[in-house]
Amino acid sequence: MGVVGNSIGLMFGLPGQGMHLHLDALSLLFGCILLPQVVAASVAGMRASVAFWAFVLGMALALLAADGFTLIFGFELMSAASWLLVMQGDRKPATLYAGVAIFSGACLIPALFLPASSLAFVLIALGAGAKAGLAPLHSWLPRAHPAPPAGVSALMSGGMVKVALYVLIRYAFINLAPAQQPWWGEALAAAGALSVLIGALRTVLEVELKTALACSTVEHVGLITVGLGLALYAKAIGDAELSGVALQAALLCAVAHGLFKPLLFIGAGEVKHATGTTSLNWLGGLMRGMPRLGALMLLGAAGMAALPLGPGFAPEFLLFHAVIGAAATGGILARIGFSALLAVLGIGAALALGAAVRIIGLGFLGRPRSLHAAAAEDMRRGPFVAMALLGALAIPVALVPGLLLDLLNPVIMLLAPEAQTPPLAYAPVTLLILAGLAALAAGFVQTRWGVRGLREVPAWNGGFGRPPAWLPFGDPHTQASATGFAEPVMRVMGKGLLGAGMTDPAERFLLAPLFRIQTRLIRLAERVRRATIRERLAFVFAVLVAFLLALGLGQGG
Amino acid sequence: MLAFALALIATALHISLCFAGAPLLMGLVNKLRAWLLGRRGPPVLQPYRHLAKLLRKSTLVPDTATDLFTLWPLGVFLALAVATMLIPSFATGMLTAQAGDYVTIVGLFALARAATMLGGLETGFSFGGAGAAREALFGIFAEGALLVLLLAFALLAHDTSLDGIATVFRTAHIGISVSLGFALAAMLTVALTETGRIPTDNPSGHLELAMVHEAMGLEYSGRLLALLEFAGMLRLLAWMNLIGTIFLPFGMARAAEILSWPGGLALWVGKLLVMAVALSVFEVSRAKMRVFRVPEFLGAALLLGMLASVFLFVAARIGA
Numbered sequence: 013m014g015v016v017g018n019s020i021g022l023m024f025g026l027p028g029q030g031m032h033l034h035l036d037a038l039s040l041l042f043g044c045i046l047l048p049q050v051v052a053a054s055v056a057g058m059r060a061s062v063a064f065w066a067f068v069l070g071m072a073l074a075l076l077a078a079d080g081f082t083l084i085f086g087f088e089l090m091s092a093a094s095w096l097l098v099m100q101g102d103r104k105p106a107t108l109y110a111g112v113a114i115f116s117g118a119c120l121i122p123a124l125f126l127p128a129s130s131l132a133f134v135l136i137a138l139g140a141g142a143k144a145g146l147a148p149l150h151s152w153l154p155r156a157h158p159a160p161p162a163g164v165s166a167l168m169s170g171g172m173v174k175v176a177l178y179v180l181i182r183y184a185f186i187n188l189a190p191a192q193q194p195w196w197g198e199a200l201a202a203a204g205a206l207s208v209l210i211g212a213l214r215t216v217l218e219v220e221l222k223t224a225l226a227c228s229t230v231e232h233v234g235l236i237t238v239g240l241g242l243a244l245y246a247k248a249i250g251d252a253e254l255s256g257v258a259l260q261a262a263l264l265c266a267v268a269h270g271l272f273k274p275l276l277f278i279g280a281g282e283v284k285h286a287t288g289t290t291s292l293n294w295l296g297g298l299m300r301g302m303p304r305l306g307a308l309m310l311l312g313a314a315g316m317a318a319l320p321l322g323p324g325f326a327p328e329f330l331l332f333h334a335v336i337g338a339a340a341t342g343g344i345l346a347r348i349g350f351s352a353l354l355a356v357l358g359i360g361a362a363l364a365l366g367a368a369v370r371i372i373g374l375g376f377l378g379r380p381r382s383l384h385a386a387a388a389e390d391m392r393r394g395p396f397v398a399m400a401l402l403g404a405l406a407i408p409v410a411l412v413p414g415l416l417l418d419l420l421n422p423v424i425m426l427l428a429p430e431a432q433t434p435p436l437a438y439a440p441v442t443l444l445i446l447a448g449l450a451a452l453a454a455g456f457v458q459t460r461w462g463v464r465g466l467r468e469v470p471a472w473n474g475g476f477g478r479p480p481a482w483l484p485f486g487d488p489h490t491q492a493s494a495t496g497f498a499e500p501v502m503r504v505m506g507k508g509l510l511g512a513g514m515t516d517p518a519e520r521f522l523l524a525p526l527f528r529i530q531t532r533l534i535r536l537a538e539r540v541r542r543a544t545i546r547e548r549l550a551f552v553f554a555v556l557v558a559f560l561l562a563l564g565l566g567q568g569g
Numbered sequence: 570m571l572a573f574a575l576a577l578i579a580t581a582l583h584i585s586l587c588f589a590g591a592p593l594l595m596g597l598v599n600k601l602r603a604w605l606l607g608r609r610g611p612p613v614l615q616p617y618r619h620l621a622k623l624l625r626k627s628t629l630v631p632d633t634a635t636d637l638f639t640l641w642p643l644g645v646f647l648a649l650a651v652a653t654m655l656i657p658s659f660a661t662g663m664l665t666a667q668a669g670d671y672v673t674i675v676g677l678f679a680l681a682r683a684a685t686m687l688g689g690l691e692t693g694f695s696f697g698g699a700g701a702a703r704e705a706l707f708g709i710f711a712e713g714a715l716l717v718l719l720l721a722f723a724l725l726a727h728d729t730s731l732d733g734i735a736t737v738f739r740t741a742h743i744g745i746s747v748s749l750g751f752a753l754a755a756m757l758t759v760a761l762t763e764t765g766r767i768p769t770d771n772p773s774g775h776l777e778l779a780m781v782h783e784a785m786g787l788e789y790s791g792r793l794l795a796l797l798e799f800a801g802m803l804r805l806l807a808w809m810n811l812i813g814t815i816f817l818p819f820g821m822a823r824a825a826e827i828l829s830w831p832g833g834l835a836l837w838v839g840k841l842l843v844m845a846v847a848l849s850v851f852e853v854s855r856a857k858m859r860v861f862r863v864p865e866f867l868g869a870a871l872l873l874g875m876l877a878s879v880f881l882f883v884a885a886r887i888g889a
Contacts, residue, residue, distance in 0.1 A: 216705075296693065299635035306635075319683060320648075320676040332672050332716060336723045344882050351720050351878045355871060358716035359709055365679055366705035369686045373701060378693030379633050437730065442668040443651055443677075450650035451643070453588070454796065462624040462792050466639070471631030471788055473694045485693075486633065492690070492698025500706040504864045 019078035031085070034078030037422040038186075041263065042075050042178045045270040048405055049170045052398035053163035056278045063100075064164060067093035071175045080124035083179070088117055090175060091143070094160075094168055101159035109156040112149070116142040120179070128191040136183045137200065143176035146237055147207040150230045151518040154214065157229065158222030158290075162281020162395075165222060166274035169229040174266055177236060184244055185427040197245025198346065200237050205356045207234025210516065212363035213509060216501050219494045221280045221290040221375065224367060225273065228316055231364060232269045235331060236262045238353065242334050247428045251341060256431035258334040259424045260417055265327035267416065268409050272315030272323055275402040279309045282395050283375070286388040292371070292494035297380040297485070301388040306376045308399045315406060317368035318361055321440055323406040326413035328361060329438045366501065374494050381488040411440050572825040579824035580664040587653050587810070591802040592616035594809070594841060601849035616802060620795050628791030631692045638691050642789060642796040644684030649800045652677040653807045657732055657814050659837035660822035660830065661739070666732035671719045674731065674811070675712065678763065681800070682708050688797075689785030700784030703860055707769065707781070710867030711759045717874035721752050722815065724881045731814055739818040748884075751877040753816050758870035760808045762863065765801070767852045769863045779860055806841075813840045 019034035035043075050068050058064040070093055073086025091113035099106040119139030126132040138149070145153035157168050184196065211230030218224040239262025246255035282305055283298065284290050299306035314322030335357060339350035380386035391399075409416060414436045424431050470478055479486040498506075506514060543551070596613040603610025630638055655669035655677070686704050689697035723729050725748070726737035762769045765782035772782075786797045814821075817840050822833025858866060 297633075297635065299637060303636065306637075317679075317683060318676075319680045320673060321680070325676055329670075329672050329676070332719070333729065336720055336729065339720055339878065340724060344886050347882045348879055351717060351875055351882075354720055355713050355717045355875060358713035361716075362679070362709040362712035365683055365708060365712075369683050369690070369701065369705065373687050373690030377635055377637065377687060377691045378698075437667070437670045438673055439668045442665075443673070446651045446654050446665070446668075447647045450647055450654075454643075454646065458624065458792055461621060462795075463627060466628050466630050468632050469629045471633050471692050471694055473692075474696055474787065490695050491693040492695065492702060497698065497702045497705070500702050500860075501709065503861065504706060505709070 029079070029081065031082040032078035033073075033076040033082065035076060037426045038178070038182060039075045041420070041423050042174055042266075043072070045174055045267055046071060046075070046171050048402060049167050049270060049274045052274055052278065052402050053167045055401070056163040056166070056281070056395045056398040058161065058163035058167075061097070063093050063096040064167075067097060067164070067167070067172075069093075071171060074175050075178060084117070084121055084124065087120065087143075087175070087179065088113075090172060091117065094164070094172060097160040097164045098156050101161060101164075105152065105155035105159050108152045112142050112152045115149075116140070116176075123183070128188045130191065130193060130196070133184060133188050133191070133193075133196050136180060136188070137196075137203075140176045140180040140183075141203065141237075144173045144180070144233050144237075145207070145230050146203050146233055147210050147230070148203075148518045148522055150207060150210070150233075151516045151523060153230055154218070154223050154226040154516075157226035158220065162222075162278050162284070163398075165226075165281070166277035169226060169277055170270045170274040173229060173233050174270060177233070177240070177266065180237075181240060181427065184240070185247070189247075192244065192248045194245050194248040197241045197243070197248060198349070200241030200244060201353060202241075202349075204234040204237030204239075204241055205353050207231065207237065208360040209234075209356050210509070210518075212360040212367065213501070213505060214516065215367035216363050216370065217498045217506055217510075217514060219292055221283060221292055221295075221371065222277065224292075224371065225276050225280060228364065228367065229269075229273060231360060232265065232273070234360075235327070235357075236265045236269070238357070239263075239265060239327075239331055239334060242338050243428060243431075245338065247431075249342065250430075251337075252430050252432045253434060254334060254337040254341070255428045256424060256433040257330055257337060259427060259431060260420060260433055261327050261330035261334050263420050263423060264330065264409075264413065264417065265324075268315060268323045268327055268406070271402050271406040271409060272312040275308060275399050275406070276312040276316065278395050278399050278402075279305055279312065282391040282399075283388075286391070287382070287384040289382075289384065292374045294382040295375040295380075295385045296378045296382075296488070296491070297376070298385060298388055299376040301386070302376075302390045304396060305391045305399075306372075308403050309376060310372055311403050311406060313368040313372050315410075317365040319365070319368075320438075321410060321443060323410040326409070326436065326438055326440075328357075330436070332357065333437075363501070370494065370497050374492065374497060378491055379485040379488065381491070381493070386485060411444070413438070413440070575827055576662060576664050576824045579660050579662075579822075579830070582830075583658050583660065583663060584654050587658055587803070587806055588650075591653075591799070591806040592620060594806050594845060595802040597842075598805070598845050598849055601845060602852060605849055605853045616798075620799060623790075623795035623798065624792055626791045628793055631788050633694075634692050634788070637687075639793060641684045641688030641691060642786075642793045642800070645681045645688070646796045646800040646803075648677045648681035648684065649803045649807060652681070653803050653810070655731070656807055656810045657735055657821070658810050659833040660824045661732050661736050661818075662824040663732070666730060669731045671722070671729050671731055671734070672716075675715050675719075678715075679708070679712060681804070682763075685782070685785050688789070692788045694788070696780075696784045696787050699778075700781050703781045704785065707762050707863055707867065710864055710871055711762050714755050714759050714867060714870040714874045717871060718752050718755055718877065721748050721874070721877040721881060724878060725749075731811070735814045735818040735821060738815065739821055746880075746884075748877040748880045749816070751873045751880070753812075755870040755873040755877070756812060756815070758866060758873075760812060761851075762867060764805050764808050766848065768855045768858045769866065771857050779857070781860075809841055809844045812844065813837070 019032040021030045070086045070089030077083035116139040119135045123132045123135035142149040211227050214227040215224050239258045242258035243255045315324040318324035318328040335354045339347050596616045600610045600613050655665050686701040689701040722734050726734045770781045820836035822829040
């Protein structure tokens with residue numbers, strides 16, 4: 013091991029070159045995002061898995077890489093190890109997963125060795141975007157992320173997509189900076205907006221808890237990418253304040269998402285352990301049997317829905333301000349585009365709110381929809397410690413985002429040296445103080461004029477009678493199901509955007525044609541394999557004749 | 570120092586007037602509605618009596634509800650209380666001005682909506698669930714429209730805090746612009762939906778299949794219901810303040826000048842009266858919409874909001 017310049021050389025790797033590691037502010041930030049998730053996932057039960065630690069090693073190598081070979085080695089190690097982990101859970105999405113990993117590798121490897129140019133950026137964006145689950149290359153993510161055990165799902169959603177985004181950030185902002193163009197940022201923002209819309213909509217519609225969480229990851233990757241795209245655009249046109257705010261939004265969103273999404277995934281794993289299912293149609297009333305899990309999930313869901321005083325609001329707040337800043341400058345078409353982006357982000361935020369309410373309201377509140385949900389016992393110790401750790405770390409993100417933004421400043425200076433970062437106008441502590449005042453006033457009114465005590469009675473339920481004795485929690489069909497809750501959204505937005513079959517547009521327009529081409533090629537190959545000896549001889553003869561003819565014509569001419 | 574003391578007093582006055590006056594505003598709207606329908610109507614002070622009655626009644630908890638049953642009304646109330654404190658009423662330059670960013674206000678409304686929906690899903694009965702599902706649907710378009718509107722305001726005022734928008738709109742010569750007209754129409758649409766008035770929801774409806782807001786609070790009683798009802802009154806006042814601050818900022822007092830307060834207060838009361846009359850007239854002259862028409866209604870608001878900004882872009886292009 014030797015130190016060359018400011019990077020550390022390792023003894024193995026390419027002959028004559030070795031591998032080089034380097035730690036700067038950006039790697040450090042993403043390392044800090046990764047660390048709590050790794051600790052949480054290992055505490056939650058992945059400690060003994062070799063593939064898990066290979067996965068972690070791959071991510072660490074990709075973050076610390078100082079040369080292209082190390083980066084690709086770490087990235088592919090991460091892909092391969094996570095493929096093994098996905099395969100342990102479910103074989104079906106593993107093939108698709110491997111295909112996407114190969115595609116992203118095939119885009120990244122040439123891009124790393126190209127000179128700084130638009131082609132290199134496109135390849136990086138395709139490769140890293142496919143791995144991060146950026147629309148339109150996202151349709152594998154809701155299939156593959158829920159497959160492995162909860163700890164791995166947590167790390168894949170919270171960590172792996174961040175590593176892919178890290179590659180995108182490092183190349184788009186630092187390595188390819190000499191060739192930067194405004195349209196790079198606009199393209200990224202458009203892809204991000206598409207991810208937000210599709211991800212958020214599918215989060216509302218999915219019935220499986222883990223699939224819904226994976227769709228929410230697509231949405232958050234979209235939010236981060238919108239921030240990155242705006243920052244890249246601002247950097248190219250030289251808008252110092254916009255690039256600062258947009259980078260703050262993207263990086264803070266990455267930090268917050270890296271805390272609440274693993275928390276939610278580990279919680280989903282506990283739901284699966286306690287009830288044997290993650291389908292919201294079979295859950296309900298889990299808050300009664302699993303109060304600690306319910307409280308932690310509530311915190312995570314508040315982050316997912318970007319509610320004020322939750323960990324997800326400050327990044328969303330910054331992002332809205334960044335979009336408004338972007339719409340105030342530039343050409344008229346770009347400005348109209350940015351105002352549409354604002355509408356998409358607003359719709360996405362409200363969809364995420366509906367999705368989070370649906371997960372908490374149908375999974376944890378109300379009456380149990382199955383005996384398994386009714387008999388659920390509280391969570392095991394390991395996952396509880398893991399979730400409590402992530403939850404505790406999410407609280408400073410929620411309450412003092414301003415301090416956190418100060419810590420992000422070195423990273424922003426590294427990515428966009430001229431960026432300016434205005435102070436945050438969102439003050440959660442002030443809101444808390446005001447809420448405390450209102451609560452005090454309400455408490456005073458209650459003690460002065462009100463009566464105390466609560467009395468438990470059968471629910472009024474619009475005057476309907478009690479359920480029969482053989483249905484201890486009432487008829488499960490009389491309360492809203494997960495499908496029923498999403499029905500109005502499905503009817504108004506889903507049918508227009510997803511089509512009647514509720515298939516993802518990316519699957520319909522991207523995967524399905526690919527699949528058709530593959531079928532056709534297989535049929536052709538089969539045809540060739542089954543050719544009779546006469547056909548083969550005739551083919552060889554025809555080729556020979558054609559070749560000689562061409563040769564003769566060439567000589568004659 | 571004096572300016573700070575004056576701002577403190579103005580803020581305290583604003584908060585106490587809003588909290589004390591919210592039931593009065595609701596009573597006034599109910600009375601006006603009844604008059605317009607040719608009935609005598611309940612006394613204007615009836616909401617106060619109603620709240621006092623609910624406080625004295627015992628609070629029932631359904632046996633199918635979880636331990637968080639009592640939390641949701643408190644959440645709705647606190648979110649709307651903070652929003653009411655942050656939206657300026659009769660004066661600009663109050664202590665809460667710094668925290669009162671438009672996006673924060675939208676977030677607080679979303680928080681109140683989330684708590685209402687969770688309260689509806691809490692007991693696990695069909696009315697609450699149906700109400701929550703519809704509220705989720707309405708929220709999608711309402712929130713999108715509200716955020717798009719901010720763009721038009723931010724372009725005109727170069728500020729995103731409500732206080733800043735009001736200050737600029739009061740002093741600068743914006744004139745009557747087409748954009749602001751579109752923005753007003755969009756804002757009124759969203760406001761009617763969010764406060765649960767006709768044509769999207771019926772505030773006086775009980776046990777209708779198509780009800781939305783009322784459906785989610787059906788299982789609440791006693792002091793929890795009082796909290797929910799009071800939060801509903803605060804919501805109406807907060808929305809009227811929001812519209813008044815942005816679209817009718819003329820005559821708003823400055824917190825640091827005590828002499829401007831009486832005029833500001835009188836004008837504020839006048840504006841609330843005008844809006845209450847307008848709301849009542851609109852409500853009695855309209856029929857309630859079918860639930861699945863509401864997204865179209867709100868979609869139009871979203872489009873109007875976008876058009877408001879697009880017109881500003883075009884105007885800037887022509888002007889330059």
